[in-house]
Amino acid sequence: MSITAPAGFTAAGVAAGLKLTGAKDVALVANQGPTFDSATVFTANRCQANPILWSKEVVKDGTVRAVVINSGGANCYTGAEGFQTTHATAERVAEHLGIGAIDVVVCSTGLIGMLNDRDDLLAGVDAAAAGLSPDGGTDAAEAIMTTDSVSKQVVVEGAGWSIGGMAKGAGMLAPQLATMLVVLTTDAVVPAADLDTALRAATRVSFDRLDSDGCMSTNDTVTLMASGASGITPSLEDFTAALTQACTDLAMQLLKDAEGADHEIAITTLNAATEDEAVEVSRSVARSNLFKAAVFGNDPNWGRVLASIGTTDATFDPADLDVAINGVWVCKQSTPHADPATVDLKPREVSVTIDLKSGSERATVWTNDLTHAYVHENSAYSS
Amino acid sequence: MSITAPAGFTAAGVAAGLKLTGAKDVALVANQGPTFDSATVFTANRCQANPILWSKEVVKDGTVRAVVINSGGANCYTGAEGFQTTHATAERVAEHLGIGAIDVVVCSTGLIGMLNDRDDLLAGVDAAAAGLSPDGGTDAAEAIMTTDSVSKQVVVEGAGWSIGGMAKGAGMLAPQLATMLVVLTTDAVVPAADLDTALRAATRVSFDRLDSDGCMSTNDTVTLMASGASGITPSLEDFTAALTQACTDLAMQLLKDAEGADHEIAITTLNAATEDEAVEVSRSVARSNLFKAAVFGNDPNWGRVLASIGTTDATFDPADLDVAINGVWVCKQSTPHADPATVDLKPREVSVTIDLKSGSERATVWTNDLTHAYVHENSAYSS
Numbered sequence: 001m002s003i004t005a006p007a008g009f010t011a012a013g014v015a016a017g018l019k020l021t022g023a024k025d026v027a028l029v030a031n032q033g034p035t036f037d038s039a040t041v042f043t044a045n046r047c048q049a050n051p052i053l054w055s056k057e058v059v060k061d062g063t064v065r066a067v068v069i070n071s072g073g074a075n076c077y078t079g080a081e082g083f084q085t086t087h088a089t090a091e092r093v094a095e096h097l098g099i100g101a102i103d104v105v106v107c108s109t110g111l112i113g114m115l116n117d118r119d120d121l122l123a124g125v126d127a128a129a130a131g132l133s134p135d136g137g138t139d140a141a142e143a144i145m146t147t148d149s150v151s152k153q154v155v156v157e158g159a160g161w162s163i164g165g166m167a168k169g170a171g172m173l174a175p176q177l178a179t180m181l182v183v184l185t186t187d188a189v190v191p192a193a194d195l196d197t198a199l200r201a202a203t204r205v206s207f208d209r210l211d212s213d214g215c216m217s218t219n220d221t222v223t224l225m226a227s228g229a230s231g232i233t234p235s236l237e238d239f240t241a242a243l244t245q246a247c248t249d250l251a252m253q254l255l256k257d258a259e260g261a262d263h264e265i266a267i268t269t270l271n272a273a274t275e276d277e278a279v280e281v282s283r284s285v286a287r288s289n290l291f292k293a294a295v296f297g298n299d300p301n302w303g304r305v306l307a308s309i310g311t312t313d314a315t316f317d318p319a320d321l322d323v324a325i326n327g328v329w330v331c332k333q334s335t336p337h338a339d340p341a342t343v344d345l346k347p348r349e350v351s352v353t354i355d356l357k358s359g360s361e362r363a364t365v366w367t368n369d370l371t372h373a374y375v376h377e378n379s380a381y382s383s
Numbered sequence: 384m385s386i387t388a389p390a391g392f393t394a395a396g397v398a399a400g401l402k403l404t405g406a407k408d409v410a411l412v413a414n415q416g417p418t419f420d421s422a423t424v425f426t427a428n429r430c431q432a433n434p435i436l437w438s439k440e441v442v443k444d445g446t447v448r449a450v451v452i453n454s455g456g457a458n459c460y461t462g463a464e465g466f467q468t469t470h471a472t473a474e475r476v477a478e479h480l481g482i483g484a485i486d487v488v489v490c491s492t493g494l495i496g497m498l499n500d501r502d503d504l505l506a507g508v509d510a511a512a513a514g515l516s517p518d519g520g521t522d523a524a525e526a527i528m529t530t531d532s533v534s535k536q537v538v539v540e541g542a543g544w545s546i547g548g549m550a551k552g553a554g555m556l557a558p559q560l561a562t563m564l565v566v567l568t569t570d571a572v573v574p575a576a577d578l579d580t581a582l583r584a585a586t587r588v589s590f591d592r593l594d595s596d597g598c599m600s601t602n603d604t605v606t607l608m609a610s611g612a613s614g615i616t617p618s619l620e621d622f623t624a625a626l627t628q629a630c631t632d633l634a635m636q637l638l639k640d641a642e643g644a645d646h647e648i649a650i651t652t653l654n655a656a657t658e659d660e661a662v663e664v665s666r667s668v669a670r671s672n673l674f675k676a677a678v679f680g681n682d683p684n685w686g687r688v689l690a691s692i693g694t695t696d697a698t699f700d701p702a703d704l705d706v707a708i709n710g711v712w713v714c715k716q717s718t719p720h721a722d723p724a725t726v727d728l729k730p731r732e733v734s735v736t737i738d739l740k741s742g743s744e745r746a747t748v749w750t751n752d753l754t755h756a757y758v759h760e761n762s763a764y765s766s
């Protein structure tokens with residue numbers, strides 16, 4: 001169900017031949033109203049794909065009536081011809097739905113620097129529009145997959161309203177999103193300004209704290225549409241909490257499906273002077289290839305944690321840092337403490353806890369280990 | 384010869400049992416004068432090893448008479464006991480040479496979070512001091528190796544004076560140095576202030592632009608000592624040029640011996656608004672695991688280059704970037720140009736050229752590819 005769980009949404013996912021495998025590759029999600037409020041966040045990468053350039057214009061007025069997504073090609077660094085393909089895609093969706101193209105968000109994912117076949121893509125849009133259904137959520141979620149091994153979907157229930165979501169992404173997961181496309185739907189009645197506030201709050205502590213491999217993508221988009229079909233207006237606080245739950249759930253699904261990973265690593269920094277500093281410290285560890293390779297080797301190498309912390313500008317005393325791995329305080333006051341041999345790193349889930357002793361703020365950043373399989377998948381992907 | 388090529392220096396390298404293999408692990412380099420001017424740069428990491436804490440005090444007055452280095456243990460995050468070991472090492476060198484301990488730079492390399500055996504280390508100092516010789520340069524260069532597969536040495540000849548150097552490092556090579564220890568010697572007559580100017584100029588364009596794996600070390604030290612034994616005072620310009628040549632030569636030796644690498648990659652950014660922006664752009668590509676994995680797979684993936692450039696704040700038009708790989712302009716104006724299939728990535732040396740079209744400054748950053756062997760070496764190192 002996922003994105004079609006909330007009332008007022010239809011979806012479809014079809015195979016248009018963009019993927020050589022013949023798998024589904026065009027997804028369409030339509031908001032049937034009665035409201036068409038929306039909010040969207042995009043990648044912070046300055047080199048942006050054509051769908052981003054288009055969709056940034058679409059979302060400016062807070063109204064989005066449909067999202068169309070293709071996998072099998074990112075339509076990135078494809079110049080004016082690529083932009084025309086994006087525009088034509090939106091126009092075709094608009095024709096079918098009897099709406100304006102300027103209310104159609106377009107997303108693309110797959111290889112960059114390669115033009116999509118426009119005729120195949122538009123034929124896919126035709127088929128998707130014909131197949132729109134309140135049961136189409138799973139088909140849509142499958143159609144946006146690239147190297148994903150499973151589709152990612154979520155439903156969070158409110159009091160008489162709900163939030164649905166789908167996501168794709170399995171690498172290039174870095175701050176300010178990733179090659180990560182997310183569509184969120186709700187039947188709550190929430191004006192666009194509040195959707196924006198809630199979405200920024202939710203992504204800030206979920207997708208923005210996922211840092212699988214430090215590589216920021218060119219195509220990331222998270223779009224939230226509200227149909228208002230439940231007729232219920234939740235408090236902004238309740239809505240934000242439910243949206244944060246949905247985003248965090250999807251982020252953890254992305255983390256667990258990261259290309260080639262053997263471990264999911266949650267890096268939590270405690271007692272930081274500010275939340276930003278807690279994020280900075282956790283992210284520095286998430287970016288350390290040496291530490292990530294050590295986790296792959298089941299080696300609780302806390303020295304590499306301290307070496308990463310030392311590259312940041314956060315407030316701390318370099319001689320008074322504590323580090324726990326899977327709950328074992330292997331380092332206290334920047335010197336060896338518990339025997340690292342007592343840390344069991346065989347389970348997939350790994351926790352690193354850093355105590356900065358400089359305040360009362362905290363934050364968690366999630367990453368994966370650096371494995372042979374990561375190197376293999378990312379050295380072979382476009383060959 | 385290396386560090387003992389310039390007149391006025393003796394050196395030794397001995398096995399003290401710190402390395403389990405029985406290989407040489409204590410090096411001593413002594414300046415016999417008549418001058419004792421020096422300059423030193425250290426890692427920018429805020430979590431610093433005990434030898435750094437000690438040596439920062441030593442170098443303050445511009446006088447260094449000896450450098451003692453042990454491999455087999457970094458003496459990092461080892462607390463007060465580790466600091467005492469560093470201090471005792473300097474004291475023992477000073478006793479043998481009849482100098483003050485405060486003129487003895489101490490460096491350590493190897494595993495972090497582990498105490499060195501102080502008795503073994505001091506016995507090694509005794510043996511090294513007894514073995515000091517004008518022919519000891521190669522022994523010293525071998526004694527500082529850790530995962531290095533070869534020793535790194537250089538000699539650059541001036542007009543009646545020379546510069547010698549040795550280095551160790553095979554990973555954790557990131558800006559503001561690496562687990563990289565370098566000793567440079569010269570018999571030119573150069574006052575400490577000029578040595579400092581020359582050393583900062585030379586490291587800025589050599590060691591500081593080596594970014595093997597984005598991981599910054601806790602122990603890096605580059606020490607330059609001038610004996611004045613040639614009696615010749617070169618111009619600062621000539622001396623800086625020769626020192627830059629020596630540092631660049633050693634940096635390239637480090638690059639070529641990086642753990643597990645199959646390729647050396649030189650990333651040059653042209654026509655940047657400022658040199659700093661050229662470095663920022665080149666470094667962003669050097670830090671991309673996705674691009675580095677692509678090079679390992681012999682895949683000229685220019686899309687991953689643009690995606691990295693887009694994460695920077697440099698001045699450029701995202702729609703007007705040109706990228707060449709091994710001289711083939713695979714991307715012009717941010718769209719596909721020459722056929723990537725014409726790029727031959729089988730040779731070890733790879734060049735990436737980025738044209739920002741925003742000014743006239745340029746810079747090169749060097750990195751390695753991301754390989755199975757890198758993951759293997761760094762997941763197994765401390766187990």
